[in-house]
Amino acid sequence: MRTFLVWITCTCALLMAGSTAYAAQKYLFYIHGAKVKDANDPKVKQYEAIITELKKSGFNVSFELRPADVGDNNTAVQDYAAKIAGKVKHLLDAGTPPANITVAGFSLGSTTTAVIAGLVNNPKVNFVFLAGCANKPAVPVTVDYSRVKGRILAIIEASDDHYGTCIGRLPEGITYHEVKLNSGKGHETFRLTELIPLWKDPMVEWTKIQ
Numbered sequence: 001m002r003t004f005l006v007w008i009t010c011t012c013a014l015l016m017a018g019s020t021a022y023a024a025q026k027y028l029f030y031i032h033g034a035k036v037k038d039a040n041d042p043k044v045k046q047y048e049a050i051i052t053e054l055k056k057s058g059f060n061v062s063f064e065l066r067p068a069d070v071g072d073n074n075t076a077v078q079d080y081a082a083k084i085a086g087k088v089k090h091l092l093d094a095g096t097p098p099a100n101i102t103v104a105g106f107s108l109g110s111t112t113t114a115v116i117a118g119l120v121n122n123p124k125v126n127f128v129f130l131a132g133c134a135n136k137p138a139v140p141v142t143v144d145y146s147r148v149k150g151r152i153l154a155i156i157e158a159s160d161d162h163y164g165t166c167i168g169r170l171p172e173g174i175t176y177h178e179v180k181l182n183s184g185k186g187h188e189t190f191r192l193t194e195l196i197p198l199w200k201d202p203m204v205e206w207t208k209i210q
Helices: 002-024 042-056 074-093 108-120 186-190 193-208
Strands: 027-031 060-063 101-106 126-130 151-157 175-181
Touching (some): 027 108, 042 193, 074 101, 101 108, 101 193, 151 186, 175 193
16 A cells, blocks of 8 residues: 555656646747658758757747648648647646747748637637738638637738738737738748748747737
């Protein structure tokens, strides 16, 4: 009986320590854009540079490379959104404060992030739409913007012809902030290594404000 009681005590301590660890960390799920051919695509190195910079900002980053033949279609986006939403809910159930969870996506990843925001259904989780909302998407995706919930930050580029403002699409009363960049580099602004600070810095600041 004594051994059993000691085992229970140790297990509870481990569970408490695990919960504290979840609560202390800042989690970020980063979702890349469309048209990545394979692991040798030059875009991959750009995304790897982005992940490195995000980690330097103190995030525990989750990133998955999804080539075009796997991820560039509506069904795949919906399935992947459900997968990430499940991971976010797991963190919440484990005791992670919603303010410590961020989902950020660029281009197709931004649209995927909007789908995830509707599935997570938590007003305090951070969602970042890099490039904003689609006007001329390369991959058409079904998004019910009326279901989107969370703290939404849209970072848009003035010279981007494909994505732009989300104003008028999101539900009334949602927490929404928009930052407009003027790099002159269009949609590529959010992938070019030398321009990472332009969007990363306002994103990091957004995750600190609650």
